[in-house]
Amino acid sequence: MTEDFTATLPRKRMAAGALLTDEQGRVLLVEPTYKPSFEIPGGTVEAGESPRAAVVRELEEELGLPVRPGRLLVVDWVPPRPGRTEGLMMLFDGGLLTPAQTGRIRLPPEELRSWAWCTEQQAAERLTELLARRIGAALRARAAGVVAYLENGFAVS
Template sequence: MRRGDLLAEGEPEREFHAGIAARLPRKTVAGGALIRDRAGRNLFLEPTYKPTLDIPGGIAEYDESPYQACVREVEEELGLALEIGPLLVVDWVPAQGPWSDALAFVFDGGVLDPATIDRLRIDRVEAHGHEFLTLAEAGPRLRPSMLRRLALAERALATGTPVNADFGR
């Protein structure tokens, strides 16, 4: 489908001023999944590479959509090919320190039954472990912007309306 869509677009447009495309800013794009258990608690990973909790997902690779990145990363991190549902939040994150600004997409990862939870195989290179927690329980171990983003994701689940946010607001 994607190849056909690209072919239907025709030849890429030419640059009016040579080299301008290479000078345009680049953004980091990430896709994560809000995955819950039957009690309504969210699945959090304990990453090996940072001190705060995170949801399953990760950075999109070159020419990969945020949704595709989410599907790929969830399978890599959890050892399961889960059906990832609709978009809940798009959140712009400002540049900070060495990191460029980013767009963080959060998708509905669904509700896992106990048998599926038992089949989780956490990638130990990426995470020390995992926990199902409410936002109140996870809050002290999350960056404030992530806590705000996930609260918006829970609101989107409840209302059925995706949220556009700036740094979790």
């Protein structure tokens, strides 16, 4: 039997997250215990797992919430840098969290220190520049009803 040609092709790191907002339009961010800056809820897409399934799994693991994400908002290709391979990052619309859902958030203490509702400006102060650009693009894509394609957080036309 011959080897599948696709098995010899390059592989990319992939992660997926959710843009979750409240009634005031603020974005939900989480504070990991293992890094200095905040993140969006989500994480690595495991082998054999779809990006959407990864978001569902991560939201249950990180927040204790059974949220089913909506449409894809952003695809962001991130170039390699020292200590990290290139990757594809996807951001899905997690929708509006009600006060009742927000009250059920439960964080895994070994992974997440806290969570916060943030305006886009507040998010930019807590996130890396790359992730702040991605969040801004996701908010604009949601409002416009489009999917944004980014490279390193910047829109590509």
